[in-house]
Amino acid sequence: MIAIAGVIGAGLFVGSGAVIEQAGPAAVLAYACAGLVVILVMRMLGEMAAMNPDTGSFSTYADRAIGRWAGFSIGWLYAWFWIIVLGIEATAGALILGRWVPGIPQWLWALALMIVLTLTNVISVKFFGEFEFWFAGIKVVAIVAFLVLGVLAIAGLLPGVAAPGMDNLLGHGGLFPNGPAALTTAILVVVFSFVGAEIATIAAAETSDPARAVRSAVRSVTWRILVFYVGSMLVVVTLLPWNSASVATSPFVAVMEELHLPAAATVMDVVVLTSVLSCLNSGLYTASRMLFSLAGRGDAPASFCRTSASGTPRVAVLAATVVGFVTVGLNYLWPDTVFLFLVNSSGAIALFVWLAIAVSQLRMRRRLEGAGVALTLKMWLFPALTWLTILGIVALLVGMLFLEEARSQLLLSGSLAVALVAIGVWRYRGARAPLPGVDDQPKAASPTLTPSPSTGHTE
Template sequence: MSAAPPSRVAERPPGGDSPDGLQAGLKNRHLSMIAIGGVIGAGLFVGSGAGINAAGPGILLSYALTGLLVVLVMRMLGEMAAADPVSGSFSTYADRALGRWAGFTIGWLYWFFWAVVLAVEATAAASILTGWVPAIPQWAWALLVMLVLTGTNLVSVGSFGEFEFWFAGIKVVSIIAFIVIGLLAIFGLPPGGDPAGMSNLTGHGGFLPNGPGAILSGMLLVVFSFMGSEIVTLAAAESPNPVQAVRKAVNSVIWRIALFYIGSIFVIVTLLPWDSKAVTASPYVAVLDSLDIPGAGTIMDVVVLTAVLSCLNSGLYTASRMAFSLGQRGDAPKAFATVNRGGVPAVAIWASVAFGFVAVFFNYIAQDTVFEFLLNSSGAVALFVWLVICFSQLRMRRRIERESPELLTVRMWLYPYLTWATIGLILFVVGYMLYDTEGRKQMLLSVLVAALVMVVAVVRDRRRKTAGVAGSPEPAESPGPAGSGG
């Protein structure tokens, strides 16, 4: 399969259809904010306390190493996406570079991950809203939130982009304000008054109170909070100028991670002792409370709710576009590859929401069994996705250089050496998960589910070949309308 011809990535008229049959309704400001806000998930506001508790101030190194990993993977993905922006993104590239089995496997695993995330985020949003309006039961809030965001995704991709623009905007402004207030307090300016200094970074057992190994343990806790950085490469396929959008997103990923993640965590571990119970429970609220910011808890509840709704909105979009791409390639029901009058894959959206509803149901009736299995079995998908991106880039780069070198407007640094180094780092994290007592169960269950999906993929591939069907999809070279893949 050759790389896509240059005509596929030409600038499109605003509102025009993408080559995949989807409506190119995302504006540049939508994509810019999706790219910026995509790395800020609810896990940063809520889950970072567990990482700080595990690694102490050394969690900064955990975030830095994981951030480096994401930067390298995004560079590889950006190289492929700039050359050929398609709705299936890395799943489509894996299909072309590694084989039908690879695209099928990673596509369904990615869909599964985000479908489970829908349930997690809907439940989290419902929990906050129930605290505000206890008269309405939690399940009703979860249902309402899911239905509202499903509606925005069904109307048009532009409505999804508009909601995400404001959701992401609130997250970005909140993080920047938090960092500014924190730095003022560190240097003794209002609202803190007395300079906090750097004593909390080295006190309470030192910078690495739990030893160097805690850096890796911290990585296991934060690695999945970075999942979502790749969404902009899927969304770019539905924009007037996908190549420019991808290039901007990839080039800005370094400062985004440095500012939003490392910057805000630095403020937390500098202002407060890492072993404080308040930090473990809710680090951002703990900092605002320590500075006597009025209504800190309510402020952070609003920010966390926004982050949760943003993640749910993006998760539904991402899952549906992956299902759409799988349907195009014949790896999912053909109905998934159809679009409604608004140019969105309605069937794929409803299928993703349906699984999310089922997962929410299990969260209420079988939280410690079925729902826990869903969470653990999707937990390591981020690492699998990153590995597939690396191996796909190794092959796609050679192919594009040979057939369409002019499409390489974004290039991976020090290819292929840095690609192999990234693969080695990801495999090291996978190995450490198997070694770590808390990460082992998650990794084993994720591997089990991945193996089952891969078996299905291989069997399907062999049946295709036996029946005389080509082993690779034609859309790689000649994309057609929805449902033409296969």
């Protein structure tokens, strides 16, 4: 369920309005192009994870394929990204709950959400899994229901709703009403809606059969993106004019109101809140597991590597939570200065992570093939598609320089990345961890949380 619904975030339900406003009906192509990059990156990550599942996932693979400095840098960048996300999502959830119960201060809602989801992560990974299962289930049911109703409306099979034909797709300035250049700008915005797809490979390390779980998650990513994102956008821009004010505000609510569904705004608030809680839950999980992996490789305090009787890295969870609480506080105290600075410092991290994944797979695959190691999951058309993906990610990073609202994010994220790389290079001076099954020297320590047959918990 993490694999199926992890890619569905609040960015789809809310942020897609800005993409449609920017690109018009071409928003469908923007999601398709960005989705293609994610599909290729996930295939490369799946190739490495299926061969050697690890809680540190791409950070561990960068450590072994590129150098210790790379694993150090990308691991801390990713942990930082999700820790900042905790503050963002807790605030977003508090805003929704504050609208429902205005008598309770917003900061108290944020505090309550952080405490509840911290407990689900601290007690046992089983509780995290249960919460995420139901969060994912609600998101999947909501998006599938939306798609079914949308397709019926487009076909003219819903009473009281006329089939729109091609009028909204081509009748308000055509497919590219703001010009083809707007598509490029929209792709840069869309890319960040897909952050989180890689969490499945981190969580898979704590399942009873990690390699099978990884293969299943990676093979399903194509249809998930096509159905959930591209399909949803196609429904929205077919049923409603792209330049409608209601579409820019909340495209999903606008469609539901067009279909005369009662309490559309309230229903969407529930779905968005579920997405926010899911992101908060999985963000805390992911940050703690990355800190755990970094600690096992000597790149974070050793205490982060300690686990409870149930196998949960509680110190790592609490460490991520404490910083998360601090970011929530900063959001309320200095939303336009300090908190905005922190948010911008994580803006381009997803692209850096994807670039590290692509380069790691390129180098690791060549070494594995040279050693005659058989792979159970392979990247398509290697190395051509790997190189094409690398060039595509670099192009997106360059494109951020020309997008005014993204430029500060790139510069701040890039500065953080450069600082971490410098620290990593200084510490390891090009040292590379051995690749299991290929290198003769002993493998560098990299602990993995593995399931216990007797309890089902992790150890």
